Amino acid sequence: MADIRRDPRSVVDPAINSPAREGLTGTAPASLYAPSAEREQITIPPDGAPLEAQPAWRQDFPIDWPQDLYVERRDFMKFMVLTSAAFTAGQCWIAAQNWYRRRNGQLAMQRIISVDEMAVGSAVGFTYPDEHEPCLLVRLSPREFVAFNQKCTHLSCAVVPRPAEGSFYCPCHEGRFDLRTGEPTAGPPRRPLTRVVLDIRGRDIYAVGIEERV
Numbered sequence: 001m002a003d004i005r006r007d008p009r010s011v012v013d014p015a016i017n018s019p020a021r022e023g024l025t026g027t028a029p030a031s032l033y034a035p036s037a038e039r040e041q042i043t044i045p046p047d048g049a050p051l052e053a054q055p056a057w058r059q060d061f062p063i064d065w066p067q068d069l070y071v072e073r074r075d076f077m078k079f080m081v082l083t084s085a086a087f088t089a090g091q092c093w094i095a096a097q098n099w100y101r102r103r104n105g106q107l108a109m110q111r112i113i114s115v116d117e118m119a120v121g122s123a124v125g126f127t128y129p130d131e132h133e134p135c136l137l138v139r140l141s142p143r144e145f146v147a148f149n150q151k152c153t154h155l156s157c158a159v160v161p162r163p164a165e166g167s168f169y170c171p172c173h174e175g176r177f178d179l180r181t182g183e184p185t186a187g188p189p190r191r192p193l194t195r196v197v198l199d200i201r202g203r204d205i206y207a208v209g210i211e212e213r214v
């Protein structure tokens with residue numbers, strides 16, 4: 001008998017090579033895998049030969065192809081459900097934010113700049129209603145000003161004003177928005193930019209609210 005203190009591999013049960021594999025701990029004999037009566041549950045080995053003609057290793061560890069495919073369908077459904085749940089959660093989050101803003105009344109009025117400090121065709125950046133929301137104010141004409149949140153409605157890259165082209169340009173995926181309305185005009189964005197409501201008092205321009213649009 002081999003000395004197991006020197007060679008641990010010699011501990012293997014010799015019965016492992018018997019036809020019934022009774023020495024292979026934790027493995028059911030091949031006879032346990034009787035063909036199923038259910039058409040969709042019948043496993044066919046890759047070579048199409050009956051189970052008895054398969055090599056011993058395949059008889060001991062048959063791959064249940066129908067079950068394998070079933071798991072893939074189940075994983076796909078799980079993916080779809082999780083994706084839908086994430087999308088729904090995102091929509092709920094936006095709705096909750098809007099509800100919270102409405103419930104808390106008007107947003108604070110915030111001075112942006114003086115009319116006299118902006119030339120026609122120029123743009124200035126500011127944040128509103130808090131420091132996490134970058135916005136752009138553009139002077140379209142001597143009497144016209146527009147302001148929008150600077151986050152692209154595709155994947156939130158910062159848009160760049162291009163007054164000469166009449167658009168806001170998003171460099172991430174070449175999205176474009178109309179400079180006057182904030183509506184998407186090219187590229188992947190489908191929703192308009194969030195508009196900042198302005199009020200001009202005396203010579204000063206104020207942000208007084210935001211207008212979420214879909």
Ligand code: FES
Binds near residue numbers: 187189
């Ligand atoms: S993030 Fe603006 S086009 Fe994609």
